[in-house]
Amino acid sequence: MPKDQKPRRPVAQTPKGFRDYFGAEVTERAAMLDRIAEVYRRHGFEALETPAVETLDALGKFLPDVDRPNEGVFAWREDDGDATGGAGDWLALRYDLTAPLARVYAQHRAALPVPYRRYAMGPVWRNEKPGPGRFRQFTQCDADTVGAASVAADAEIVATLGEALEAAGIARTDYLVRINTRRVLNGVLEAAGLLDPADPGRHAAARGIALRAIDKLDRLGEEGVQALLGEGRRDESGDFTPGARLSPDQAAVILGFVRARGADGAATLANLGALCGRTAEGAGGLADLRQIAELLLAGGFDRFVLDPATVRGLGYYTGPVFEAELTFEITDEEGRPRQFGSVAGGGRYDDLVRRFTGEAVPATGVSVGVDRLLAALAARGTAPGAAARGPIVVTVMDRDRMADYFALAAELRAAGLRAEVYLGNPRNFGAQMKYADRRGAPFALIEGSDEHARGVVQVKDLALGAALAQGATLEQWKDRPAQQEVPRDGVVRHLLALMARP
Template sequence: MSEKPKLITPRLPRGFEDRTPGEIAAVGAMIDKIKAVYERYGFDPVETPLFEYTETLGKFLPDTDRPNAGVFSLQDDDEQWMSLRYDLTAPLARFFAENFETLPKPYRSYRQGYVFRNEKPGPGRFRQFMQFDADTVGASGPEADAEMCMMMADVMDALGLAGKYVVKVNNRKVLDGVLAATGITSDAQKLNVLRAIDKFDRLGLEGVEALLRHGRIDESGARMPGAGLGAVQARYILSYLNSMVPAGQRLDPRYEDRDLVLHAYVVQDGPDGTPGEGGHKDEPFTLGKVQDDFAANENFRQGVSELQTIELLARAAGYGDDKIKIDPSVVRGLEYYTGPVFEIELTFKVQNEKGQDVVFGSVGGGGRYDGLVSRFRREPVPATGFSIGVSRLANALKLTGNLGATEPVGPVVVLVMDKDQTARYQAMVSELRQAGIRAEMFLGSTKNFGKQVAYADKRNSPIVIIEGSQEREQGILQVKDLIAGKQAAQAITDNAEWKAARPGQFEIKREELVSAVQKLLSEQ
């Protein structure tokens, strides 16, 4: 007796997801609204392939010290390494450089598509997900950055999220100037400091101070290592964070007055840099001095000037700080950005896996990346842009009731009551299709009327067409309105009564098929 072949277990790879018709339709409607805003701003579509040569992606993979880590790669038959694109920006840089002579400058484009991350998947963290980008290549001034911020705000408004978001803006030149003024030169320490700054919104000044110095215990009880800064260095960073926030929004009253001398009561460090066990010292610290030290740094001055221009342009165009605001904690890709950086944050609360209320958070962002295109050409090529995380944004719209995630209307189904009459049924389907009506003939094996109607119901069909032998002899058809039938059936509790009433069902002449279906669909 031969063994039965072993069946393969159907399973989806970790970090990937299937999409249903309802989800596809809802996301498609969302994308159409985003496209309409992009095109109103004068941006045109372009499409790049899923694969790029790995060297095209280069070191510009966000937040990684290993240039080729985090990507899915394979070797072509000519021994060239190719990788699935990590984002949509590096392929744009390659496309622009390759077509430099023929493209207009500045070049304004938008792109939509899947990107791939070879990383450990987790809740809300996928290995394949969709992004929707817009970029301006060849414009060096902050005006292009301001336009990006305004376009991001318009996208959120178009999606029904007015009052539920803010576009936060910072500048990497400001951050770099602060780090230089603070005397931080180690790349590893810079990384840790920037990561601490990035947590300002969530942890506040005290939490950031702990991460800048000796670390902290997080909510799970795990020890988070600190950046190892001294007390004075940490105060420089904290005073920057607080001084960049409008006075009414500051989190620590010790930083309210520019001329206030701060007496920071801090733990003395031991000779080896470890925190002391109870020894304290009183350190006079003048915020005005810190501001002066920052201002002496050219990078800092340039960054502040660009932020002021962005804010001026946004306000002149009617965008208040409830839509676009300067936020000193925005960091973004540590090796990627060279100037203004921005982030769309949704401000409404949702519950996390622990049932706690938390702010939904970021659904996209971007900034200026003047070094990316220049990897392909000798002359400098400025660029700025932003990316929307489509899946995350769709989830936000679902939570706020703005996604419209309803199942698409299915086809009109012509039931097969007699197998020897399939040519007649197929002719009906063809008539409907030629009139622009979505339609199909039931192709299953069952002859059972109830099971065929159940199939149509599962397909979310609005109408079924019925022709049995009696109808055929009389030259009529039965039209069953499934939508009206469902509504009427809710008021009928007796099965015999339901069969007798045949709710939502009526007869028409055979030649009236198309006009009757069109009329009923318009009424539905």
């Protein structure tokens, strides 16, 4: 290397579509997951952890091409390590927590109870184009029941979801679970002449276009869906998407499905019955919705609505689907009010395990978007503030007495308090205070030579000092001075009492 050429230094930046999480964010997420996990355990679900990496074949949905797997997953081909240097299996980072569950159940089903109820929490990865608020790594929090065909399992999942949202900090009046079912949609498709029970492959192309159109209802609106059910739709860029080319009568049946929500559940079921109640699949779906509603109300859960417009994922799910939506308003980047929207979704997927076993295995579950839920709490102003509280900082006034400071910090930790000894340059006391402020420390402890000789410690209330600096009067805080002198042997009791105060 030439003498005048400096070594290349890497750029210190996160990869596109990823982000770093710091103290309070990590603590708040962990606390939220603990509260949700307790709800899942209370309902009888057992924890399951699976590897972040699965074989691409086990994940399904994505297949490798010549050089690399299709977009959507982060995948690579394993070196099999033999003398020929050949390539081995394609491996990939999991893109959700449901595909690994299907593999686990198929692999260990002989040793698992039936039904098998599990919950799982952890990061997943999507190799997709990142955008505002859209990352390539995010945390999911799932609960699933495998092996139960009864819609009672679906009702239990919905009730568990509601309880989990409330445990996370969402008020019961601030969310609603919307419920629909693929079986009713199948009845509507049959009534529209797009599904022949005797020949499921017939009309597959038109049916696929219609399903994709319905799935885009929230983005395109009824007018866009109607265009895709007919000749097609041209978007703002000029690109044309061919439509299903349905007759006006056929399109009217499909649109009637997404418009079928009535003033209450009974009216919604009546509207749907008029559309598809004469088909066996439609009648079965209506009975499922009635039973789910009955079971939820019997269990004391009423934060749900039967909503045919809940269509996201109906191409994947085989039965009931549900989506939890937050109903309060927030302000977007341009200052306009809007509802926060969906934070969780799920449904019945009876065909997923079939890929491994060749037999249909009933399954239903829900996935909570943890990062969206945390963002919702922050937007609502109800994120837990206690998680942001830093450790008590033991300042260093005399380097020769470092052992005393370590002993004091150890006493605080033994009493359940977060505490640390300042490890920077102790000569500048102002720097120590700035450090404590930056750490979000509630208190700083000061024990110089004079305090040590008198057997006392100065307790500096940093949170109170900040409040005073922002305009609170001394009269308001006269019973709680910003700095107190406390006997050394009573400092732990004093801090415990202060930490317990509002």
